[in-house]
Amino acid sequence: MEKAELIRFKAQAQVMKALSHPTRLFILHELANEEKCVCELTEMVGADTSTISKHLSIMKNAGIVDFEKRGTSIYYSLKMKCVLSFFTCVNEVLKKRVESQMVLV
């Protein structure tokens, strides 16, 4: 593997990793509909504010979400909507997996 290739794969992996946690997928799912502030997401997930803040920070650093300060709240929104298209495929993968498990029964 070449060095330039490795750098690119690392960068891609970082973006994918930002989409590899159940809570972050939930957040993505919510932001797909409309922007939400940290407190709203915290409430919905039922975790500590700091935990949600860190998840959002990971997604922000990956370039997936954007934020805007309004009053004391910070509203996060989905910056790269194209990531939503991943889930058609991911769900196909899951479906195929279930199907092949069915065969075993």
Add this chain to the structure above:
Amino acid sequence: MEKAELIRFKAQAQVMKALSHPTRLFILHELANEEKCVCELTEMVGADTSTISKHLSIMKNAGIVDFEKRGTSIYYSLKMKCVLSFFTCVNEVLKKRVESQMVLV
């Protein structure tokens, strides 16, 4: 977050996680062209055979790759080609990130 939702997000996260490591992305990239045996991938990556075997196992469990034994070799192939389509978007994310860094200079 509902329980059924959580289960689904966990399953999706597992698939995404299988695509969140530079080496696994390299493997994906190679398998996109043609099937490869573990020894070929090991050679290309330059890691221990056991390391590559474990990476392949993660991708196999996620339902992304398939394998076939032929002789003493085991050939892995890309089962879910749709995952390749992710990278158009991932590269857009990376491009936007670079662009916004450019603005800062």
Add this chain to the structure above:
DNA sequence: TGGCTATTTGGCAATATAGCCAATAATAAT
């Protein structure tokens, strides 16, 4: 100002992941 709410950051402990080596299994070739 002082207090209140919203968010981020640092620190820490628990857990998960990665990668090497050694041991094992399965097939092929001499």
Add this chain to the structure above:
DNA sequence: ATTATTATTGGCTATATTGCCAAATAGCCA
């Protein structure tokens, strides 16, 4: 049969991730 080749698994250590708490920061309002 014995030996060589290919791959998987278990074990171990190093590193990364997660999630809570506590502390710090920032804006709003009385």
